[in-house]
Amino acid sequence: MIAIGIDLGGTNVKTALVDVNDGFIKLHSFPTEANKGKEYVLNNIASQVKKLIGNGEYSPIGIGMGMPGMVTLDRKKVKNPPNLPGWKVENVADEITKRTGLPCVIENDANLAALGSSTFGVGKNFSDFIMITLGTGVGGGIIINNKIYRGSTGAAAELGHVIIDYHGPLSNSNTRGGVEAYLGQRFLSRYAADLIRQDPDNPLYKKFSENFNTLEPVDLSKAAESGNELAIEILKKSGQKLGYAIVNYVHILDIRKIVVSGGVAKAGKLLLDPATETAKTFLMPPFLEDFEIIYESLGNEAAILGAASLAFAELS
């Protein structure tokens, strides 16, 4: 069985043919050109889908598509997706079907990353887990009984906007002291830059003092791996904050498997060990049994694999 997975982002679109057992058959990526408007983007996606299928070479059962923003319970409409200017409440699924002749379901991309881990990644081992994606923002998905937990309206699992310090900084989303306000890429870079500025002897100072805005979390990871004490400390402090957020997820949901993915998560043990230690310190004792934080290496491909998985689950 074959389905088409699409991952529509503000910068790039990925389209793929996915086999239910073997994963990717083909994977393409092209610029979204979101500034050209909704019609252009959707037409472009449709023509890429036709290219993927070829001349009747493949017969996909349908299309699963991930995108930013909140998706309605019927999995047809998206509401005001960020980074896609001009898109309001749009029936994306029907628009895609109209252009391709294939049935289509859509879902929030962070939820699909969790589903992708559940079907093709480390999440395969667990019927219930919480997936945290540490990227530009901090997103998440909750898998219960191998399905996405969606909540009353489809907007569940805004895990980056879970408060760990109500005195803390405001994030883009309006929440104060949410975990994204510490581990979101720009927040983490700014926090690091503030500390590095005070340490002129640090190699990171020499490298970035011309323009601290170019410092990325990956620079911290690399420096930490080569023994830079300040970088190690920054990742440790950030990991601890992640740990507090995880305590909140676990105490509410009683799901003890935490899967972590995304660019910032590539810092690996330097970030995840302090997160585990903090979570274990502040979890109520009964929740420690089977508690585990696991790194998901699927990366950005988790969402598009999840998109195809949604098609397999909903359209077959």
Added chain:
Amino acid sequence: MIAIGIDLGGTNVKTALVDVNDGFIKLHSFPTEANKGKEYVLNNIASQVKKLIGNGEYSPIGIGMGMPGMVTLDRKKVKNPPNLPGWKVENVADEITKRTGLPCVIENDANLAALGSSTFGVGKNFSDFIMITLGTGVGGGIIINNKIYRGSTGAAAELGHVIIDYHGPLSNSNTRGGVEAYLGQRFLSRYAADLIRQDPDNPLYKKFSENFNTLEPVDLSKAAESGNELAIEILKKSGQKLGYAIVNYVHILDIRKIVVSGGVAKAGKLLLDPATETAKTFLMPPFLEDFEIIYESLGNEAAILGAASLAFAELS
């Protein structure tokens, strides 16, 4: 249809005959005498159950029983219930059946309070809601599709141990800055006492300066209702902290109806208005639609009604 509901607490046991439509037929309460040990407590409960049924006068379908502590997924065993010294992992359901001849299911009492609200209280209006019980501790239950959400092991909805300030005070449960560490009865009383001590002209100072340990949240409510500015401020600050915790529940679960119960909640608008205002300020905008905090007036009876409701759902 009739069932027996039991609410086993550290101080008192309540037993009731409950009609599926009309609620209480009979309700009794007697001291637990937990110090006399498990056998004594269970024998005592069994003889009270026999009294309730009378001489074949009623034919209940079975027994639902609430108690503190974590209950296993099969709803038979409790694990190390607090306030019942000497109880470890105990198959309470089978012990009750052995003594009464009636089938029995058990469940955590905070979860049952949520189910009681769902079947006999304000929760009747919602298929999905979050119930917060503000008592000695802060407990909770999550209702999804009119059922208790239990999590992977049955331990879900430890809502009082959701962190809102990781710098905050440790609570009994090991968590730092959990909402119980602000709104739990003893924490709230101590916080109030610390402020009242600094205000010798306050009528509350005159009333409690001999022994601030006797100050209870209800004293704050009464003072606030009669215009005591300090008491109003204390309840407002506490309500705000509840508001931050509610943001966390809603962002994770996407459930927008919040039902609040318990002794401290009797402060009513003075506590719940600031909670609502804070939650509305820090919720992401899409979650504001249909968001509402509602007071549950069933009080302590919610749990025992929920216990009977569980019997109706599981044993009929």
